[in-house]
Amino acid sequence: MSSIEKKFAELQRRGEAALIPFVTAGDPNLATTLKILHALEKGGADCIELGIPFSDPTADGPTIQRSSERALRNGLSLPRILQLVRQFRRTSEVPIVLFGYFNPIFHYGVANFCRAAARAGADGILCVDLPPEESAELKRWTDAEGLDLIFLLSPTSGPERVKRVAGRGRGFIYYVSVTGVTGARQALDNRLRSQVARVRRATSLPVGVGFGISTPKQAAWIAGFADAAVVGSALIERIEKAKGGAEKARRAGAFVFELKRAMKQVVKKS
Amino acid sequence: MPALTELERAYAQARRDPSFRKEFRQSLYEYAGRATPLYFAERLTDKLGGAKIYLKREDLCHTGAHKINNTLGQILLARRMGKERIIAETGAGQHGVATATVAARFGLECEIFMGREDVARQSLNVFRMKLLGAKVRVVEAGSRTLKDAMNEALRDWVTHVRNTYYLIGSVAGPHPYPMMVRDFQSVIGKEARRQFLKAEGRLPDYLVACVGGGSNSMGLFYPFVRDPQVRMLGVEAAGRGLRTGKHAASILGGEVGVLHGSKSYVLQDERGQIRETHSIAAGLDYPGVGPELSYLRDCGRVQFVSATDSEAIEAIKFLAEVEGIIPALESAHALAAVKRLAPRLAKRQTVIIGLSGRGDKDMMTVGDYLGVTL
Numbered sequence: 001m002s003s004i005e006k007k008f009a010e011l012q013r014r015g016e017a018a019l020i021p022f023v024t025a026g027d028p029n030l031a032t033t034l035k036i037l038h039a040l041e042k043g044g045a046d047c048i049e050l051g052i053p054f055s056d057p058t059a060d061g062p063t064i065q066r067s068s069e070r071a072l073r074n075g076l077s078l079p080r081i082l083q084l085v086r087q088f089r090r091t092s093e094v095p096i097v098l099f100g101y102f103n104p105i106f107h108y109g110v111a112n113f114c115r116a117a118a119r120a121g122a123d124g125i126l127c128v129d130l131p132p133e134e135s136a137e138l139k140r141w142t143d144a145e146g147l148d149l150i151f152l153l154s155p156t157s158g159p160e161r162v163k164r165v166a167g168r169g170r171g172f173i174y175y176v177s178v179t180g181v182t183g184a185r186q187a188l189d190n191r192l193r194s195q196v197a198r199v200r201r202a203t204s205l206p207v208g209v210g211f212g213i214s215t216p217k218q219a220a221w222i223a224g225f226a227d228a229a230v231v232g233s234a235l236i237e238r239i240e241k242a243k244g245g246a247e248k249a250r251r252a253g254a255f256v257f258e259l260k261r262a263m264k265q266v267v268k269k270s
Numbered sequence: 271m272p273a274l275t276e277l278e279r280a281y282a283q284a285r286r287d288p289s290f291r292k293e294f295r296q297s298l299y300e301y302a303g304r305a306t307p308l309y310f311a312e313r314l315t316d317k318l319g320g321a322k323i324y325l326k327r328e329d330l331c332h333t334g335a336h337k338i339n340n341t342l343g344q345i346l347l348a349r350r351m352g353k354e355r356i357i358a359e360t361g362a363g364q365h366g367v368a369t370a371t372v373a374a375r376f377g378l379e380c381e382i383f384m385g386r387e388d389v390a391r392q393s394l395n396v397f398r399m400k401l402l403g404a405k406v407r408v409v410e411a412g413s414r415t416l417k418d419a420m421n422e423a424l425r426d427w428v429t430h431v432r433n434t435y436y437l438i439g440s441v442a443g444p445h446p447y448p449m450m451v452r453d454f455q456s457v458i459g460k461e462a463r464r465q466f467l468k469a470e471g472r473l474p475d476y477l478v479a480c481v482g483g484g485s486n487s488m489g490l491f492y493p494f495v496r497d498p499q500v501r502m503l504g505v506e507a508a509g510r511g512l513r514t515g516k517h518a519a520s521i522l523g524g525e526v527g528v529l530h531g532s533k534s535y536v537l538q539d540e541r542g543q544i545r546e547t548h549s550i551a552a553g554l555d556y557p558g559v560g561p562e563l564s565y566l567r568d569c570g571r572v573q574f575v576s577a578t579d580s581e582a583i584e585a586i587k588f589l590a591e592v593e594g595i596i597p598a599l600e601s602a603h604a605l606a607a608v609k610r611l612a613p614r615l616a617k618r619q620t621v622i623i624g625l626s627g628r629g630d631k632d633m634m635t636v637g638d639y640l641g642v643t644l
Contacts, residue, residue: 060425
């Protein structure tokens with residue numbers, strides 16, 4: 001059982017949904033990101049998605065685009081991101097999913113990347129622009145290195161696709177709550193509950209929901225029917241506004257704490 | 271991904287459907303002004319003193335470039351699929367104008383994504399698009415050029431996928447676009463082949479075309495791919511020079527990567543981040559290239575060379591003075607390569623240049639470059 005699966009099983013026993021915050025590695029620098037990661041853990045994060053910045057983030061809205069641009073301005077590279085994961089691992093066991101686009105991974109070398117990521121202590125990989133149909137090579141290496149390769153499903157995914165992803169995914173299934181790109185939304189789609197139920201019937205993997213979740217209230221609503229809520233842009237907006245590394249980490253931790261507190265008050269029905 | 275599967279199915283059906291093919295053909299000939307001439311450039315041939323040179327005059331198409339061939343094909347497909355809204359990316363603005371044109375012709379809502387940099391250097395085309403009833407969305411992200419316009423169009427597409435058709439203008443992007451755009455553009459090569467056989471009674475020795483994303487070159491080359499005696503030359507934009515790093519030559523200066531859903535040669539840095547590109551020709555200013563062109567290069571079927579900004583400018587002046595034809599900056603890259611090639615060839619040898627567009631849109635840029643105030 002992978003660390004991610006163990007974490008979900010443990011939460012399942014407690015009747016809790018996981019909170020998975022997303023931050024971009026190196027925004028605005030790696031030292032700050034390390035502080036933020038520790039603050040996220042302290043605030044109650046169950047798993048962390050660490051974004052690998054890319055010059056052309058086609059699945060991301062303006063907030064994460066800006067975040068990636070800031071990170072890349074400082075010459076951030078994959079080895080340095082893995083170094084950060086290694087540092088974090090010295091004191092923390094919170095599972096980490098590396099979330100990114102395929103080209104930097106491909107350029108680094110898929111096998112090398114998976115080996116290095118596993119050694120650094122990462123637990124999962126989510127490659128947002130690599131559909132399951134094209135993922136055979138990456139999957140071979142994530143499997144070999146014991147990393148969970150996580151796939152996305154969205155409201156436009158038909159039954160065939162749901163089945164395919166359910167069969168190939170590991171760790172959890174990431175359900176994209178909206179047709180669109182990442183970014184905080186005022187309102188989430190009411191049909192989300194039934195859509196998640198549809199995915200759940202096709203898989204024994206936990207189902208997490210992301211894209212657009214921005215308030216404790218929304219996170220709590222998600223916690224009522226899904227196994228995890230992923231919060232990215234709303235968190236990054238807070239980090240963006242805060243001045244200085246310590247303050248950024250403090251604000252991030254406080255927001256995650258609020259989200260988790262709201263989620264804990266919900267008894268999961270599933 | 272489901273949207274691409276839907277598109278793939280719709281296109282597979284349409285291309286087998288005689289009524290679709292007939293409608294496409296009719297639109298090309300009656301609306302877009304085809305067939306375009308294959309013109310024997312006699313004075314150009316004399317001046318260069320070598321091979322006999324023909325120009326495939328896509329500059330005479332409606333809207334001034336080959337782009338209309340593909341937009342007509344795709345808008346007919348969009349209509350078949352019941353989509354109400356058309357979006358497109360544009361660099362030089364030619365694809366944007368061609369898309370706005372067909373959207374107006376078929377009464378569909380249209381939005382064009384264009385980088386801030388390109389909006390500034392192609393203001394005339396921006397105005398044309400607006401006049402045609404399209405909304406122009408200025409993209410401020412990244413390098414503010416074609417790739418960023420494409421990023422933003424992709425984001426819009428995934429957001430409005432149910433009613434929106436994304437009309438990609440090049441043989442780049444995810445499958446089935448590279449194949450579909452190639453098919454729609456291959457009317458260029460089919461016509462040229464027929465016209466050349468009629469004029470010369472044999473096949474040409476060389477085809478030469480500029481390559482940005484690669485739609486006009488694939489269109490010209492594809493119907494000749496199985497004719498081993500026909501050599502093909504793709505001309506990439508060397509910008510200020512390949513060694514300066516300020517260029518857009520993805521095949522000559524890039525490495526294999528994955529951009530916008532296809533695996534191909536990509537201009538990238540040592541971290542796998544996409545590099546900013548430069549070319550005086552906005553239509554060539556793209557860090558990727560069609561995957562099929564990458565393949566044709568790797569198996570040796572197509573050779574690649576490059577031409578710089580200043581060579582392109584020289585080529586525009588040259589063709590204007592010698593033949594009375596002002597080519598687009600993009601097409602001028604192909605001409606620049608032929609200026610070097612033709613004198614080395616024998617007089618019995620023949621060359622077809624893909625003259626992909628006309629130069630009207632570039633007058634401000636050329637004026638600027640030459641220090642002339644218009």
